Amino acid sequence: MIQNKKILALIPARGGSKGVPGKNILVVQDKPLIAWTIEEAKKSKYIDRVVLSSEDEEIIKVADQWGCDIPFVRPANLAKDDTPGIDPVLHALDHLPDYDYVIMLQPTSPLRSVEDIDNAIEYCFSKNALCCVSVCRTSENPYWMYKVIDGNLRPIVNDNETMYLRRQDLPPTFILNGAIYIANCNWLKESKSFLTDKTVAYIMDSARSLDIDNEIDFVLLEYYLGLRC
Numbered sequence: 001m002i003q004n005k006k007i008l009a010l011i012p013a014r015g016g017s018k019g020v021p022g023k024n025i026l027v028v029q030d031k032p033l034i035a036w037t038i039e040e041a042k043k044s045k046y047i048d049r050v051v052l053s054s055e056d057e058e059i060i061k062v063a064d065q066w067g068c069d070i071p072f073v074r075p076a077n078l079a080k081d082d083t084p085g086i087d088p089v090l091h092a093l094d095h096l097p098d099y100d101y102v103i104m105l106q107p108t109s110p111l112r113s114v115e116d117i118d119n120a121i122e123y124c125f126s127k128n129a130l131c132c133v134s135v136c137r138t139s140e141n142p143y144w145m146y147k148v149i150d151g152n153l154r155p156i157v158n159d160n161e162t163m164y165l166r167r168q169d170l171p172p173t174f175i176l177n178g179a180i181y182i183a184n185c186n187w188l189k190e191s192k193s194f195l196t197d198k199t200v201a202y203i204m205d206s207a208r209s210l211d212i213d214n215e216i217d218f219v220l221l222e223y224y225l226g227l228r229c
Contacts (some may be wrong), residue, residue: 015056036110177209
């Protein structure tokens with residue numbers, strides 16, 4: 001709880017990963033991938049409850065073993081490849097209406113720390129924001145990106161006044177890192193999106209912004225975790 005507002009943490013984890021089957025419960029350094037998120041969420045001084053949204057029996061079993069609440073099983077129709085990411089969140093809020101804010105923590109961001117979680121919550125409330133999402137600096141700047149049209153280069157960003165020749169001069173740009181999504185519950189039910197003109201950005205270090213999507217990402221995760229030792 002923060003400022004007398006109850007906060008629900010939701011960990012969405014479906015079982016139908018195509019890139020890496022069963023990735024949410026693959027073991028990394030003696031710990032299932034999802035456990036890295038459960039443990040950090042449970043350390044938070046602001047989160048009142050940590051719950052899982054999943055349709056998968058194995059994920060549910062593993063999450064329960066690591067102390068995550070499972071108050072419901074996600075319907076199969078909300079666990080398809082084309083299910084919008086917001087739908088499981090809204091489903092959870094329908095089942096658990098007694099919270100003021102929800103924070104979605106995807107298990108594919110295992111390097112996100114409890115400090116990131118609590119700092120993002122504090123930042124959201126310091127801004128009196130209805131919604132806050134985590135971002136990190138882009139490694140490739142869109143000011144140096146192009147489309148190819150009929151064999152010719154065309155800039156992605158049309159800035160006719162300035163030609164950036166040095167990386168140091170490029171305007172900083174940011175990308176969603178998928179680690180933290182926070183929103184006022186009533187507002188989210190109406191907007192049905194974490195991304196609106198009301199959303200503020202919590203900037204995370206790129207080193208903690210790894211988003212697990214494929215087997216190479218697991219290799220990178222092992223490497224980063226090794227650096228912590």
